[in-house]
Amino acid sequence: MIRVKVQRDRRGRIRRLKVSGHAGWSEAGQDIVCAAVSALTLNLVNSCQSLLGVSLPATARNGFLDLDVPPDLPDEISDQVQLLLESCVFGLWQTAVQYRHHVTMSGEVKGRWNAC
Template identity: 35%
Template sequence: MIEITINRTESGIIQSFEMSGHALFADRGKDIICAGVSAVSVGAINAVHELTGVTPDIEHRVDGFLRCVVPEELPDDVHEKVQLILEAMAVSLRSIEEEYGKHIKITFKKQEVE
Protein backbone atom coordinates (compact mmCIF):
# COMPACT_ATOMS: atom_id res chain seq x y z
CA MET A 1 0.00 0.00 0.00
CA ILE A 2 1.12 3.54 -0.73
CA GLU A 3 0.86 5.63 2.41
CA ILE A 4 0.79 9.39 2.01
CA THR A 5 0.90 11.96 4.80
CA ILE A 6 0.13 15.59 4.07
CA ASN A 7 1.21 17.86 6.90
CA ARG A 8 -0.62 21.13 7.42
CA THR A 9 0.09 24.04 9.72
CA GLU A 10 -2.46 25.03 12.33
CA SER A 11 -3.92 27.49 9.82
CA GLY A 12 -4.34 24.74 7.20
CA ILE A 13 -1.36 25.49 4.95
CA ILE A 14 0.42 22.47 3.42
CA GLN A 15 3.92 22.52 4.90
CA SER A 16 5.14 19.13 3.69
CA PHE A 17 4.13 15.73 2.41
CA GLU A 18 5.69 12.32 2.34
CA MET A 19 4.83 9.02 0.75
CA SER A 20 6.17 5.51 0.94
CA GLY A 21 5.32 2.01 -0.12
CA HIS A 22 4.05 0.42 -3.27
CA ALA A 23 0.48 -0.10 -4.43
CA LEU A 24 1.04 -3.73 -5.45
CA PHE A 25 -1.83 -3.34 -7.89
CA ALA A 26 0.09 -4.89 -10.79
CA ASP A 27 3.58 -6.00 -11.76
CA ARG A 28 6.38 -3.45 -11.62
CA GLY A 29 6.19 -1.18 -14.66
CA LYS A 30 2.49 -1.91 -15.15
CA ASP A 31 1.11 -0.57 -11.88
CA ILE A 32 -1.19 2.30 -12.84
CA ILE A 33 -1.65 3.39 -9.23
CA CYS A 34 2.08 3.77 -8.58
CA ALA A 35 2.44 5.53 -11.92
CA GLY A 36 -0.45 7.88 -11.16
CA VAL A 37 0.75 8.76 -7.67
CA SER A 38 4.29 9.30 -8.94
CA ALA A 39 3.13 11.48 -11.83
CA VAL A 40 0.91 13.63 -9.60
CA SER A 41 3.44 14.11 -6.79
CA VAL A 42 6.57 14.61 -8.90
CA GLY A 43 4.58 16.77 -11.32
CA ALA A 44 3.49 18.99 -8.42
CA ILE A 45 7.07 19.37 -7.18
CA ASN A 46 8.24 20.19 -10.70
CA ALA A 47 5.38 22.69 -11.13
CA VAL A 48 6.25 24.43 -7.85
CA HIS A 49 9.83 24.83 -9.00
CA GLU A 50 9.07 25.78 -12.61
CA LEU A 51 6.14 28.13 -11.97
CA THR A 52 7.26 29.82 -8.76
CA GLY A 53 11.04 29.47 -8.69
CA VAL A 54 10.80 27.83 -5.27
CA THR A 55 12.94 24.76 -4.71
CA PRO A 56 11.39 22.56 -2.02
CA ASP A 57 13.57 20.40 0.22
CA ILE A 58 13.20 16.94 -1.30
CA GLU A 59 14.25 13.47 -0.24
CA HIS A 60 13.62 10.71 -2.79
CA ARG A 61 14.73 7.08 -2.57
CA VAL A 62 14.46 4.15 -4.96
CA ASP A 63 12.36 2.22 -2.42
CA GLY A 64 9.42 4.53 -3.18
CA PHE A 65 9.94 7.06 -0.38
CA LEU A 66 9.40 10.73 -1.22
CA ARG A 67 9.39 13.71 1.16
CA CYS A 68 8.85 17.32 0.13
CA VAL A 69 9.10 20.26 2.53
CA VAL A 70 8.05 23.77 1.48
CA PRO A 71 10.52 26.49 2.50
CA GLU A 72 9.31 28.91 5.15
CA GLU A 73 9.23 32.69 4.81
CA LEU A 74 8.10 32.90 1.19
CA PRO A 75 6.61 36.14 -0.15
CA ASP A 76 2.80 36.05 0.10
CA ASP A 77 2.18 35.94 -3.66
CA VAL A 78 4.65 33.08 -4.16
CA HIS A 79 3.30 31.23 -1.12
CA GLU A 80 -0.24 31.38 -2.56
CA LYS A 81 0.92 29.89 -5.87
CA VAL A 82 2.81 27.09 -4.11
CA GLN A 83 -0.27 26.30 -2.01
CA LEU A 84 -2.55 26.22 -5.04
CA ILE A 85 -0.27 23.69 -6.74
CA LEU A 86 -0.04 21.52 -3.61
CA GLU A 87 -3.79 21.67 -3.01
CA ALA A 88 -4.33 20.54 -6.62
CA MET A 89 -1.94 17.65 -5.94
CA ALA A 90 -3.95 16.70 -2.84
CA VAL A 91 -7.20 16.73 -4.84
CA SER A 92 -5.67 14.48 -7.51
CA LEU A 93 -4.29 12.05 -4.92
CA ARG A 94 -7.68 11.90 -3.16
CA SER A 95 -9.28 11.06 -6.52
CA ILE A 96 -6.91 8.12 -6.88
CA GLU A 97 -7.63 7.06 -3.29
CA GLU A 98 -11.40 7.16 -3.89
CA GLU A 99 -11.05 4.75 -6.80
CA TYR A 100 -8.27 2.51 -5.45
CA GLY A 101 -8.57 2.78 -1.67
CA LYS A 102 -7.23 -0.72 -1.09
CA HIS A 103 -3.88 0.36 -2.51
CA ILE A 104 -3.43 3.96 -1.31
CA LYS A 105 -4.13 5.72 1.98
CA ILE A 106 -3.84 9.46 2.58
CA THR A 107 -3.57 10.93 6.06
CA PHE A 108 -3.82 14.64 6.77
CA LYS A 109 -2.02 15.86 9.88
CA LYS A 110 -2.44 19.31 11.35
CA GLN A 111 0.06 20.99 13.68
CA GLU A 112 -1.34 21.99 17.04
CA VAL A 113 0.81 25.12 17.38
CA GLU A 114 2.56 27.20 14.73
Protein backbone atom coordinates in the same frame (compact mmCIF):
# COMPACT_ATOMS: atom_id res chain seq x y z
CA MET B 1 0.28 0.01 -0.19
CA ILE B 2 1.10 3.65 -0.87
CA ARG B 3 0.86 5.83 2.22
CA VAL B 4 0.32 9.57 1.92
CA LYS B 5 0.60 11.83 4.96
CA VAL B 6 -0.35 15.50 4.83
CA GLN B 7 0.64 17.93 7.57
CA ARG B 8 -0.85 21.41 7.77
CA ASP B 9 -0.08 24.45 9.88
CA ARG B 10 -2.64 26.12 12.12
CA ARG B 11 -3.90 28.18 9.17
CA GLY B 12 -4.62 25.02 7.19
CA ARG B 13 -1.71 25.44 4.78
CA ILE B 14 0.24 22.35 3.76
CA ARG B 15 3.64 22.27 5.48
CA ARG B 16 4.76 18.73 4.70
CA LEU B 17 3.85 15.93 2.32
CA LYS B 18 5.15 12.39 2.70
CA VAL B 19 4.49 9.60 0.21
CA SER B 20 5.92 6.12 0.61
CA GLY B 21 5.43 2.57 -0.54
CA HIS B 22 4.26 0.78 -3.64
CA ALA B 23 0.65 0.17 -4.61
CA GLY B 24 0.93 -3.48 -5.53
CA TRP B 25 -1.89 -3.06 -8.03
CA SER B 26 0.18 -4.78 -10.71
CA GLU B 27 3.77 -5.81 -11.39
CA ALA B 28 6.50 -3.17 -11.52
CA GLY B 29 6.35 -1.20 -14.74
CA GLN B 30 2.66 -2.02 -15.22
CA ASP B 31 1.23 -0.52 -12.03
CA ILE B 32 -1.13 2.32 -12.99
CA VAL B 33 -1.69 3.33 -9.36
CA CYS B 34 2.03 3.84 -8.75
CA ALA B 35 2.24 5.68 -12.07
CA ALA B 36 -0.60 8.01 -11.08
CA VAL B 37 0.93 8.82 -7.70
CA SER B 38 4.37 9.32 -9.24
CA ALA B 39 2.97 11.60 -11.94
CA LEU B 40 1.13 13.73 -9.39
CA THR B 41 4.06 14.12 -7.01
CA LEU B 42 6.74 14.62 -9.64
CA ASN B 43 4.54 17.17 -11.41
CA LEU B 44 4.20 19.05 -8.11
CA VAL B 45 7.94 19.28 -7.54
CA ASN B 46 8.71 20.07 -11.20
CA SER B 47 5.92 22.65 -11.49
CA CYS B 48 7.11 24.50 -8.40
CA GLN B 49 10.61 24.61 -9.88
CA SER B 50 9.77 25.35 -13.52
CA LEU B 51 6.71 27.59 -13.16
CA LEU B 52 7.45 29.37 -9.89
CA GLY B 53 11.23 29.12 -9.57
CA VAL B 54 10.84 27.49 -6.14
CA SER B 55 12.93 24.47 -5.21
CA LEU B 56 11.04 22.71 -2.45
CA PRO B 57 13.26 20.87 0.01
CA ALA B 58 12.44 17.28 -0.86
CA THR B 59 13.88 13.83 -0.65
CA ALA B 60 12.68 11.72 -3.55
CA ARG B 61 13.71 8.23 -4.48
CA ASN B 62 12.14 4.96 -5.57
CA GLY B 63 8.64 5.01 -4.09
CA PHE B 64 9.36 7.73 -1.52
CA LEU B 65 8.83 11.50 -1.31
CA ASP B 66 9.32 13.67 1.76
CA LEU B 67 8.67 17.31 0.99
CA ASP B 68 8.82 20.30 3.34
CA VAL B 69 7.40 23.69 2.40
CA PRO B 70 9.68 26.56 3.40
CA PRO B 71 7.84 28.84 5.87
CA ASP B 72 9.61 31.97 4.64
CA LEU B 73 8.36 32.15 1.05
CA PRO B 74 6.98 35.54 -0.07
CA ASP B 75 3.18 35.62 0.30
CA GLU B 76 2.37 35.59 -3.42
CA ILE B 77 4.75 32.70 -4.13
CA SER B 78 3.55 30.84 -1.04
CA ASP B 79 -0.06 31.12 -2.25
CA GLN B 80 0.93 29.72 -5.65
CA VAL B 81 2.89 26.87 -4.07
CA GLN B 82 -0.13 26.09 -1.89
CA LEU B 83 -2.40 25.92 -4.93
CA LEU B 84 -0.06 23.40 -6.57
CA LEU B 85 0.14 21.42 -3.32
CA GLU B 86 -3.64 21.40 -2.90
CA SER B 87 -4.03 20.23 -6.49
CA CYS B 88 -1.56 17.40 -5.90
CA VAL B 89 -3.20 16.34 -2.63
CA PHE B 90 -6.63 16.49 -4.25
CA GLY B 91 -5.37 14.22 -7.06
CA LEU B 92 -3.85 11.84 -4.51
CA TRP B 93 -7.12 11.82 -2.56
CA GLN B 94 -9.09 11.02 -5.72
CA THR B 95 -6.66 8.19 -6.45
CA ALA B 96 -7.03 6.89 -2.88
CA VAL B 97 -10.83 6.93 -3.20
CA GLN B 98 -10.68 5.00 -6.48
CA TYR B 99 -7.98 2.55 -5.33
CA ARG B 100 -8.63 2.40 -1.58
CA HIS B 101 -6.90 -0.97 -1.21
CA HIS B 102 -3.70 0.44 -2.69
CA VAL B 103 -3.46 4.04 -1.42
CA THR B 104 -4.16 5.38 2.07
CA MET B 105 -4.08 8.97 3.24
CA SER B 106 -3.58 10.28 6.75
CA GLY B 107 -3.07 13.53 8.56
CA GLU B 108 -4.92 16.69 7.66
CA VAL B 109 -5.85 15.68 4.15
CA LYS B 110 -8.71 17.91 3.08
CA GLY B 111 -8.16 21.59 2.43
CA ARG B 112 -10.02 24.18 0.35
CA TRP B 113 -11.70 21.40 -1.59
CA ASN B 114 -13.23 19.70 1.45
CA ALA B 115 -16.76 20.08 0.08
CA CYS B 116 -16.03 17.26 -2.41
